[in-house]
Amino acid sequence: MTGWRLLLTRPADESAALSGVLAGQGIFSSSLPLLDIVPIPVSDTMREVIRNVARYCAVIVVSKPAARIGIDLLDGFWPQSPSTKWFSVGAATAQILEGHGLDVSFPAEGDDSEALLELAALREAIARPDPRVLILRGEGGRELLAERLRALGARVEYLELYRRDLPHYPPAALPGRIEAERLNGLVVSSGQGFEHLHQLAGDAWPRLARLPLFVPSPRVAELARAAGAQTVVDCRGASAAALLTALREHPEPVL
Incomplete structure (x- = not known):
């Protein structure tokens, strides 16, 4: 699974914990929290x-x-x-x-x-x-x-x-992070997390919508597809284990 380079969008503490689990599996991740509790x-x-x-x-x-x-x-x-x-x-x-x-x-x-x-x-x-x-x-x-x-x-x-709440970021923060770190997959943990992702993407959304998007449930998957996301992977859960299973089952992107 080392071909994956994922954007994590959970609150900062949860993203840090998930990043540690992913790193243990050789998966690169970058955190841009899109939810403030x-x-x-x-x-x-x-x-x-x-x-x-x-x-x-x-x-x-x-x-x-x-x-x-x-x-x-x-x-x-x-x-x-x-x-x-x-x-x-x-x-x-x-x-x-x-x-x-x-x-x-x-x-x-x-x-x-x-x-x-x-x-x-x-x-x-x-x-x-x-x-x-x-x-x-x-x-x-x-x-x-x-x-x-x-x-x-x-x-x-x-x-x-x-x-x-959606933390405050400059308008180009999301697409800029994805481009700078060559990220090839997006991870959201809730419907509101996806809505914030969509909102922050702005004019770059049609391009970002082509990236694989990992979501926690059928409801969030339906929300993402309705917004134009092209490759939506339902992890059937928001846990690290659920994400790792989905990553194993989904073809790795070609770098």
Whole structure:
């Protein structure tokens, strides 16, 4: 896989961790974070939801930032872990929650909404009269998860804990980085990450759209194709392992 030269667009700390994993496999990467995680100020509504979190039959945490911010809120109201079922979309998010003493279920195969919806433990948790589910997330996202849960009879509520801002870059920063470092693949970890990539590309997008684009889910793949991306690879997850599997399965570019 050493022919790949990838642009990473996750928040800076996550890009650094992913870059280290890729380097261990002989893969060059360059980081241009396209998401700044900005916590939403804590409101009375947020406090009320956390204070009463035990009323939900399932709490789903969809990202690492949601796990970290959610735990900080829990600490203010729950000296002991609340008696509710916890779920995460991926193993990395689960690890953060488990470090806080929570018992978390997550899919062993795949780290996306589709895999979580097939999880037997989640189906069991909502198999009760009038099930209520809470999703901890950033602003927007994971609509498919809520839609499917509602179709299964659950009442779904969101607790939005952060927003994802686009860091400020000069207009030519993205195409300039790709050209200067001879990058031949793009990696995004969310729909908003792709939207920021598309926005920052500007007039250079038709050229960048020809590069292989690695995305975490069918939803983001559909978004990218609709915007004109020509070679979209669905990694079926945002983890380093999912990306490495996709890189092995996709033909290496010819340098």
